[in-house]
Amino acid sequence: MDPEAVKKSLTETTVDAFALQSPCFFDTLVNDGLRIDLVEPGRVLCSYAVPPRLSGPGNYLHGGVVATLVDVVGSSAFLSAGLRTTGVSLDINVSYLDVAFIGEEIEIDAKVLRAGKTVGVVSVEVRKKGSGKLIAQGRHSKYLAVSSKL
Amino acid sequence: MDPEAVKKSLTETTVDAFALQSPCFFDTLVNDGLRIDLVEPGRVLCSYAVPPRLSGPGNYLHGGVVATLVDVVGSSAFLSAGLRTTGVSLDINVSYLDVAFIGEEIEIDAKVLRAGKTVGVVSVEVRKKGSGKLIAQGRHSKYLAVSSKL
Amino acid sequence: MDPEAVKKSLTETTVDAFALQSPCFFDTLVNDGLRIDLVEPGRVLCSYAVPPRLSGPGNYLHGGVVATLVDVVGSSAFLSAGLRTTGVSLDINVSYLDVAFIGEEIEIDAKVLRAGKTVGVVSVEVRKKGSGKLIAQGRHSKYLAVSSKL
Amino acid sequence: MDPEAVKKSLTETTVDAFALQSPCFFDTLVNDGLRIDLVEPGRVLCSYAVPPRLSGPGNYLHGGVVATLVDVVGSSAFLSAGLRTTGVSLDINVSYLDVAFIGEEIEIDAKVLRAGKTVGVVSVEVRKKGSGKLIAQGRHSKYLAVSSKL
Numbered sequence: 001m002d003p004e005a006v007k008k009s010l011t012e013t014t015v016d017a018f019a020l021q022s023p024c025f026f027d028t029l030v031n032d033g034l035r036i037d038l039v040e041p042g043r044v045l046c047s048y049a050v051p052p053r054l055s056g057p058g059n060y061l062h063g064g065v066v067a068t069l070v071d072v073v074g075s076s077a078f079l080s081a082g083l084r085t086t087g088v089s090l091d092i093n094v095s096y097l098d099v100a101f102i103g104e105e106i107e108i109d110a111k112v113l114r115a116g117k118t119v120g121v122v123s124v125e126v127r128k129k130g131s132g133k134l135i136a137q138g139r140h141s142k143y144l145a146v147s148s149k150l
Numbered sequence: 151m152d153p154e155a156v157k158k159s160l161t162e163t164t165v166d167a168f169a170l171q172s173p174c175f176f177d178t179l180v181n182d183g184l185r186i187d188l189v190e191p192g193r194v195l196c197s198y199a200v201p202p203r204l205s206g207p208g209n210y211l212h213g214g215v216v217a218t219l220v221d222v223v224g225s226s227a228f229l230s231a232g233l234r235t236t237g238v239s240l241d242i243n244v245s246y247l248d249v250a251f252i253g254e255e256i257e258i259d260a261k262v263l264r265a266g267k268t269v270g271v272v273s274v275e276v277r278k279k280g281s282g283k284l285i286a287q288g289r290h291s292k293y294l295a296v297s298s299k300l
Numbered sequence: 301m302d303p304e305a306v307k308k309s310l311t312e313t314t315v316d317a318f319a320l321q322s323p324c325f326f327d328t329l330v331n332d333g334l335r336i337d338l339v340e341p342g343r344v345l346c347s348y349a350v351p352p353r354l355s356g357p358g359n360y361l362h363g364g365v366v367a368t369l370v371d372v373v374g375s376s377a378f379l380s381a382g383l384r385t386t387g388v389s390l391d392i393n394v395s396y397l398d399v400a401f402i403g404e405e406i407e408i409d410a411k412v413l414r415a416g417k418t419v420g421v422v423s424v425e426v427r428k429k430g431s432g433k434l435i436a437q438g439r440h441s442k443y444l445a446v447s448s449k450l
Numbered sequence: 451m452d453p454e455a456v457k458k459s460l461t462e463t464t465v466d467a468f469a470l471q472s473p474c475f476f477d478t479l480v481n482d483g484l485r486i487d488l489v490e491p492g493r494v495l496c497s498y499a500v501p502p503r504l505s506g507p508g509n510y511l512h513g514g515v516v517a518t519l520v521d522v523v524g525s526s527a528f529l530s531a532g533l534r535t536t537g538v539s540l541d542i543n544v545s546y547l548d549v550a551f552i553g554e555e556i557e558i559d560a561k562v563l564r565a566g567k568t569v570g571v572v573s574v575e576v577r578k579k580g581s582g583k584l585i586a587q588g589r590h591s592k593y594l595a596v597s598s599k600l
Contacts, residue, residue, distance in 0.1 A: 062221075064217055091245065093241070
């Protein structure tokens, strides 16, 4: 397990990451402000108050951002399981169960279900922080043998 | 069918939409530059060259953006089917089949599979524009009776 | 909560249910022998040794049966949550994580994530009974207002 | 492409395949009677009248059978694409769009979206035969390098 790799993957930003042309702009946009509350082997738990920049038209967390959190926080959980790569996405699915309004504290809890030599799967829950009420549950499958051909 | 509603949902931006605090910042971020190539009843076809701001770490279109395109272009297809609402997301799934590098021309093709009174489903393909090679295939289920309780 | 309704939905068979023409043949085929180990509000836990009749070509539990267990045990969990209907399926997804050979003891654990007026979602895990090792994780969305139009 | 391999995978039955203890009982149960209407490279189209044995409680095709058809007909499409294996299931998802009553003619249309060295994806539609109306749309991801470790 490598907590530093998790931290680096989720929080490292360069001085101009918020410039639209920065190569890590989109990741920074979604991750900026994310607190890493817990890193265990195969599990990463993060939280933040939903930032206004990630709102959809209804003034709550955009569904595309929820899917992106399943992607990026889910990916970081493979690092917590000791892998040196977060691989390449094969499949993402998300069930939307409730909304999270701007400013609400949410937590993102990613648990590795399988980390094989070639394919890994992680389950991700997005919850309201106080009540634990589910906002979304998703799964993310990744191809982990990235040096060879998919 | 209402092509104007489709156009409005995908391309309307205000002067400061790119300000991080704008309520439509995230939609604008993903949609800005999108050309609407075709609107038929139950189908919307869009295209653009992958903008640098939507890159992931590998210099290709971020997986979270692909999921967001399945969300937003898929939603607009319900408007093309004559619905007055794009509803609320129930479920999104995406299979990632290839990558799209920054600058590559891609098209996003959304087709309504079902538009019932309560629940609708749309299928969305993301393809390379010249070859038609698939980048991703996804589905998006929505709750359409938004005035009543989910 | 109605444990009797759960029991009835999963175990009731008629004398000739194993006749190919019986209207509940397929459910009986998959469910026969299933033990209901726990019923709580919103949760049903079942188990059995994988019966030879549910084998796929590789001598392990058929992937189609795993999806059917996500369907039927997942549906019964809505009864445990006090609903009078198990609704109509909207969406099922399953990630396959390991195989279960004929004769292996497995458990199927279904938890309701959301039971709204119209739409419900249940998460289902299939595990090896001793070790708890995951065989599959799935989700099942249902339309619950079955008297009105989908 | 090998049409014979497709045919063999979907229709070969032994004299006692309908015996509950037969190793191919479940496949035979779902596939028996299936007509192979078309085999092209990467595509298999089948049809049959929904047999009574595959009914769910509502007198229409069981949702678990639809998922199994996405599994088995989808798998056969990899053989039509020239692969020598149908691989091991990674992920199956199905959206249910309409019901198919007992006796209704349905067709199952499987198209390979990707057949890489390691991972393949197939899209499967289940439709009413006359009208082409969709009953379900699903996707099935498979691990194709079965001799090596998942």
